[in-house]
Amino acid sequence: MALLMRLATRQALLRHVRPSSILMKAAAPMATSPSEQAKAYWEKNKELGRPVAPHLTIYKIDWHTLLSGTHRLTGFIMYTGLAAIAAATLIVPASYPAWIAAIKTWPIAIPAIIYPAKVGAAFTVFYHLLNGIRHIAWDFGKGFAMKDINRSGYVAMGLALILAVFAATIVPSS
Numbered sequence: 001m002a003l004l005m006r007l008a009t010r011q012a013l014l015r016h017v018r019p020s021s022i023l024m025k026a027a028a029p030m031a032t033s034p035s036e037q038a039k040a041y042w043e044k045n046k047e048l049g050r051p052v053a054p055h056l057t058i059y060k061i062d063w064h065t066l067l068s069g070t071h072r073l074t075g076f077i078m079y080t081g082l083a084a085i086a087a088a089t090l091i092v093p094a095s096y097p098a099w100i101a102a103i104k105t106w107p108i109a110i111p112a113i114i115y116p117a118k119v120g121a122a123f124t125v126f127y128h129l130l131n132g133i134r135h136i137a138w139d140f141g142k143g144f145a146m147k148d149i150n151r152s153g154y155v156a157m158g159l160a161l162i163l164a165v166f167a168a169t170i171v172p173s174s
């Protein structure tokens with residue numbers, strides 16, 4: 001009944017609104033579905049040249065941003081690296097030692113490339129591990145004083161670099 005009354009009232013009112021009236025002129029056509037509304041929103045932003053969030057380039061990268069971004073990046077690298085290696089063990093023929101031997105014969109397998117690559121790989125693991133411990137300490141409510149946050153950041157980054165350089169120099173005995 002309430003619905004009937006509402007519809008009847010709306011019809012009666014709309015009869016008095018001429019299509020040329022200011023109300024109708026000002027009315028913008030509305031998108032009908034949420035996806036159309038979202039599309040219209042992004043198109044409008046593009047036309048107006050508005051930056052798209054998170055628009056990282058407008059922020060100054062400070063020490064803490066660098067530490068945080070490196071943690072995310074190293075986590076991502078380890079995740080994709082492990083997934084790729086796991087998939088490769090199923091698809092690629094031959095064993096791990098055979099692949100290492102094959103890589104050693106590549107023309108780019110020179111110390112100037114292999115050593116930094118090893119440092120990078122080792123740094124990825126050490127930094128994520130050490131900074132992960134830092135995160136876990138925060139989860140327990142420890143180390144939130146600004147001086148502790150700074151100090152633990154320097155320790156995580158410095159120690160990870162030292163350990164990475166050291167680990168990359170280790171030559172496995174064959």
Ligand code: HEM
Pocket residue numbers: 071072073074075076078079082128129130131132133135136
């Ligand atoms: C192969 C081993 C590992 C992989 C593949 C991995 C991967 C990742 C990834 C992808 C993230 C999400 C990063 C982000 O989006 O911010 C992450 C976060 C995290 N990882 Fe790891 N991780 C590994 C080992 C570890 C270890 C050993 C620790 C601890 C010592 C650790 C501690 C953490 C913590 C605490 C976070 C959450 C950081 C936050 O709250 O933003 N991870 N990890």
